[in-house]
Amino acid sequence: xxxxxxxxxxxxxxxxxxxxxxxxxxxxxxxxxxxxxxxxxxxxxxxxxxxxxxxxxxxxxxxxxxxxxxxxxxxxxxxxxxxxxxxxxxxxxxxxxxxxxxxxxxxxxxxxxxxxxxxxxxxxxxxxxxxxxxxxxxxxxxxxxxxxxxxxxxxxxxxxxxxxxxxxxxxxxxxxxxxxxxxxxxxxxxxxxxxxxxxxxxxxxxxxxxxxxxxxxxxxxxxxxxxxxxxxxxxxxxxxxxxxxxxxxx
Amino acid sequence: xxxxxxxxxxxxxxxxxxxxxxxxxxxxxxxxxxxxxxxxxxxxxxxxxxxxxxxxxxxxxxxxxxxxxxxxxxxxxxxxxxxxxxxxxxxxxxxxxxxxxxxxxxxxxxxxxxxxxxxxxxxxxxxxxxxxxxxxxxxxxxxxxxxxxxxxxxxxxxxxxxxxxxxxxxxxxxxxxxxxxxxxxxxxxxxxxxxxxxxxxxxxxxxxxxxxxxxxxxxxxxxxxxxxxxxxxxxxxxxxxxxxxxxxxxxxxxxxxxxxxxx
Numbered sequence: 001x002x003x004x005x006x007x008x009x010x011x012x013x014x015x016x017x018x019x020x021x022x023x024x025x026x027x028x029x030x031x032x033x034x035x036x037x038x039x040x041x042x043x044x045x046x047x048x049x050x051x052x053x054x055x056x057x058x059x060x061x062x063x064x065x066x067x068x069x070x071x072x073x074x075x076x077x078x079x080x081x082x083x084x085x086x087x088x089x090x091x092x093x094x095x096x097x098x099x100x101x102x103x104x105x106x107x108x109x110x111x112x113x114x115x116x117x118x119x120x121x122x123x124x125x126x127x128x129x130x131x132x133x134x135x136x137x138x139x140x141x142x143x144x145x146x147x148x149x150x151x152x153x154x155x156x157x158x159x160x161x162x163x164x165x166x167x168x169x170x171x172x173x174x175x176x177x178x179x180x181x182x183x184x185x186x187x188x189x190x191x192x193x194x195x196x197x198x199x200x201x202x203x204x205x206x207x208x209x210x211x212x213x214x215x216x217x218x219x220x221x222x223x224x225x226x227x228x229x230x231x232x233x234x235x236x237x238x239x240x241x242x243x244x245x246x247x248x249x250x
Numbered sequence: 251x252x253x254x255x256x257x258x259x260x261x262x263x264x265x266x267x268x269x270x271x272x273x274x275x276x277x278x279x280x281x282x283x284x285x286x287x288x289x290x291x292x293x294x295x296x297x298x299x300x301x302x303x304x305x306x307x308x309x310x311x312x313x314x315x316x317x318x319x320x321x322x323x324x325x326x327x328x329x330x331x332x333x334x335x336x337x338x339x340x341x342x343x344x345x346x347x348x349x350x351x352x353x354x355x356x357x358x359x360x361x362x363x364x365x366x367x368x369x370x371x372x373x374x375x376x377x378x379x380x381x382x383x384x385x386x387x388x389x390x391x392x393x394x395x396x397x398x399x400x401x402x403x404x405x406x407x408x409x410x411x412x413x414x415x416x417x418x419x420x421x422x423x424x425x426x427x428x429x430x431x432x433x434x435x436x437x438x439x440x441x442x443x444x445x446x447x448x449x450x451x452x453x454x455x456x457x458x459x460x461x462x463x464x465x466x467x468x469x470x471x472x473x474x475x476x477x478x479x480x481x482x483x484x485x486x487x488x489x490x491x492x493x494x495x496x497x498x499x500x501x502x503x504x505x506x507x508x509x510x511x512x513x
Binding site (some may be wrong): 151152153154156164165169172183242246249 | 281296319321324326329333334344345347357390391392393406409416454
């Protein structure tokens, strides 16, 4: 049984966050930590301009990566979960690759795939890919034999099993995997965007603002990236609530 | 109706659970299968359900050889097998959805099946009502008691109007009062519908309450079926009566005789 986050608890969290930020800004009182009173209005002003474009570039990359990773990982996970023999061959490899931080392949991917958005997207997709692969596989293989048998006895063949059992069984797992890995995805994006691009929040924060000491502007970028993570998290959470109702019933 | 002919089946190791095993089950009979664990009673059920294939001999239902799950055989397992992410109503409708998904192909759903959603809805409604779980239709399996879940699993099967009902230890995970109540429910059902049924159980009383014929399996290779005709079936009220207890004792002796491993 999962606990449902309420609108109120979220609001309380947001208010507390901004209060602490303001408090810290007042205490430290240096240019490197402007308070939200200064940053938030600037963010609202800039977000309709250049900052908005950086935000969209980053969001686009993450979403493309999420899409690509799900597209490849979910079917493969389902297949491995249903075919224990194949899984026995592949799972040692997956177990080795899974914990490796994929960001270390950044230079390799740049050289192999070229300096384009595709290489950045691939890098992020790789991270999400393994997260989804592992949970979908475990979910599919963890389905009770009785469940499969009794649905088969209702007439289901392979296609109906997929449609009525494997797909709905793994969807919540895919969403949970996405929700927990999207934070890592944004973090990797931040690093990947620091070079070889001219759009993206990572680029905006490090190259366009930090290196020229525009601290308040830098914070609008940080806010943007933070917001991107939060928005993705809650968007996926909202879909989860809809799709996995049975996990949230009292 | 069910013709088991010279069945041979084993799980390897050169040991067979069934060899040269033949059995006839006539339409409208309610059978129970009892035996020690590992004797192959569940296996026999799966073989008849078409979920496993015999190594030798054949099983036919209505003259048709079983090679895969037969669309008009209903199966209820000990673990209810309800989809955890679907409500009771959705679960009860699952079989109908699967039939709609394939259409009347004769393989996954009967050739003569007609898709009439209004009639289907009424039938789902009817069985949920009949089993007393109508008011739980919008709940998820996790919110129900075990007995209620088993009722839902039975509803899901009966909605498909099977001509044969197979049950594998359907009530063994339930508390005694609920088990006895559900046994009564199934007695009534059999009296009302006259459906051919085969129930696997390890419970002697249950075998006597539910089976007009009781098939006793032993845990060495089964060749000749040992079948008891049981007139007490369907009379859950006689439970505890002298004759009932005598029948149970008789069955217990038979079981002990078939158990070569000792206890």
